[in-house]
Amino acid sequence: MFEQRLNELAARHLTRRLTPLHSGVGPVVEMAGRQILLLASNDYLGLATHPEVIQSAIEATQRFGVGAGAARLVSGSLPPHQELESALAQFKGTEAALTFGSGYLANIGTIPALVEQGGLILADRLCHASLIDGCRLSTADFRIYRHNDTSHLKSLLVKRRQARRTLIVTDGLFSMDGDLAPLPELSRLAQEYEADLYIDDAHGTGVMGPHGRGTAEHFGIEAQIPFQMGTLGKAFGSSGAYLAGTSMLVRYLMNTSRSFMFTTAPPPSSAAAAIAALQVMQREPERRARLWANRERLFSGLTQLGFTLSPSASPIMPILVGNADTALSFAESLFTEGVYAPAIRPPTVPDATSRIRVTVTSEHTSSHIDQALIAFQRAGESAGLI
Numbered sequence: 001m002f003e004q005r006l007n008e009l010a011a012r013h014l015t016r017r018l019t020p021l022h023s024g025v026g027p028v029v030e031m032a033g034r035q036i037l038l039l040a041s042n043d044y045l046g047l048a049t050h051p052e053v054i055q056s057a058i059e060a061t062q063r064f065g066v067g068a069g070a071a072r073l074v075s076g077s078l079p080p081h082q083e084l085e086s087a088l089a090q091f092k093g094t095e096a097a098l099t100f101g102s103g104y105l106a107n108i109g110t111i112p113a114l115v116e117q118g119g120l121i122l123a124d125r126l127c128h129a130s131l132i133d134g135c136r137l138s139t140a141d142f143r144i145y146r147h148n149d150t151s152h153l154k155s156l157l158v159k160r161r162q163a164r165r166t167l168i169v170t171d172g173l174f175s176m177d178g179d180l181a182p183l184p185e186l187s188r189l190a191q192e193y194e195a196d197l198y199i200d201d202a203h204g205t206g207v208m209g210p211h212g213r214g215t216a217e218h219f220g221i222e223a224q225i226p227f228q229m230g231t232l233g234k235a236f237g238s239s240g241a242y243l244a245g246t247s248m249l250v251r252y253l254m255n256t257s258r259s260f261m262f263t264t265a266p267p268p269s270s271a272a273a274a275i276a277a278l279q280v281m282q283r284e285p286e287r288r289a290r291l292w293a294n295r296e297r298l299f300s301g302l303t304q305l306g307f308t309l310s311p312s313a314s315p316i317m318p319i320l321v322g323n324a325d326t327a328l329s330f331a332e333s334l335f336t337e338g339v340y341a342p343a344i345r346p347p348t349v350p351d352a353t354s355r356i357r358v359t360v361t362s363e364h365t366s367s368h369i370d371q372a373l374i375a376f377q378r379a380g381e382s383a384g385l386i
């Protein structure tokens with residue numbers, strides 16, 4: 001049965017395999033014994049390998065050990081977790097924040113707790129898999145609206161039974177397309193139809209907004225969004241996630257979110273690393289400025305080369321290819337040219353929309369980007385894409 005399923009995946013060019021990485025994530029990494037330009041990580045601000053962030057993780061490990069021992073409700077809550085939550089609440093301008101072991105855990109634990117049987121969840125078609133799984137785990141009814149289509153969402157809100165608890169769920173910045181959710185319109189609809197808005201800002205946190213507070217800050221509507229989730233494994237360079245909101249919300253989730261209650265707390269080192277990352281991020285806004293300058297240079301270079309890019313508004317710049325096999329062979333040619341940017345295929349993206357997902361970070365230099373553009377030109381020409 002397993003073999004048959006694997007053979008089916010292989011026939012459709014959908015098999016996944018791991019590419020060994022022999023150095024920490026950075027602009028240039030060691031893969032297959034070569035120095036490769038990495039255009040794939042979500043470590044947007046280069047904090048995963050920042051000395052201060054590493055030092056903070058080391059000190060927390062020396063003081064508190066490598067593991068938390070149990071769930072925080074069981075064996076006690078360590079200072080790094082508590083301090084991180086205070087720092088995140090201050091950063092997000094909310095009363096409180098609750099941390100989780102990962103973004104996946106945050107989404108699958110909070111959504112079922114926020115809306116239960118009798119309620120309704122309306123989610124964007126391109127929501128991240130963890131949001132979709134969270135919606136499926138909820139006992140509420142679950143409907144999908146077309147990507148960023150607020151008219152479609154409105155029609156579903158109009159059709160719903162009265163007085164039904166309703167949750168609108170969206171990515172703030174879509175992970176595989178790099179575009180933004182129309183948050184002001186979503187928030188307006190939520191208010192008009194007495195629904196709540198849940199944003200997963202995994203990719204927006206640290207990247208979007210004048211202070212990096214995320215997509216809601218970018219649109220100037222932070223105070224209007226009751227449930228803001230973000231991750232610590234992307235621009236924060238560490239791992240984990242948070243839900244920011246009122247103190248009541250945090251107390252409620254602490255008592256109802258199964259992925260908070262029934263799992264060992266993240267290692268104290270991850271929390272300490274995230275605290276240090278937040279400090280560096282706030283002290284050095286020039287990191288975000290470099291990230292955006294790099295994004296502009298690469299985006300305009302790829303456009304000028306003639307690639308079809310998704311309508312990205314962020315450092316995530318997917319090159320749309322279509323077939324899974326073309327995406328794979330394009331990724332392989334890029335690797336031969338010294339660039340790693342992964343082929344993203346179904347089920348991560350809808351059928352016939354396979355792509356190369358290109359990301360930049362603040363740590364790439366102009367010459368890295370120019371080198372990448374030469375590689376894209378060569379690989380794109382040989383794949384017949386430009």
Ligand SMILES: Cc1ncc(COP(=O)(O)O)c(C=O)c1O
Binds near residue numbers: 102107171202231241
């Ligand atoms: C939009 C989005 N939400 C949630 C997640 C899951 O976060 P984590 O990697 O921390 O589990 C990811 C990516 O991993 C993501 O892109």
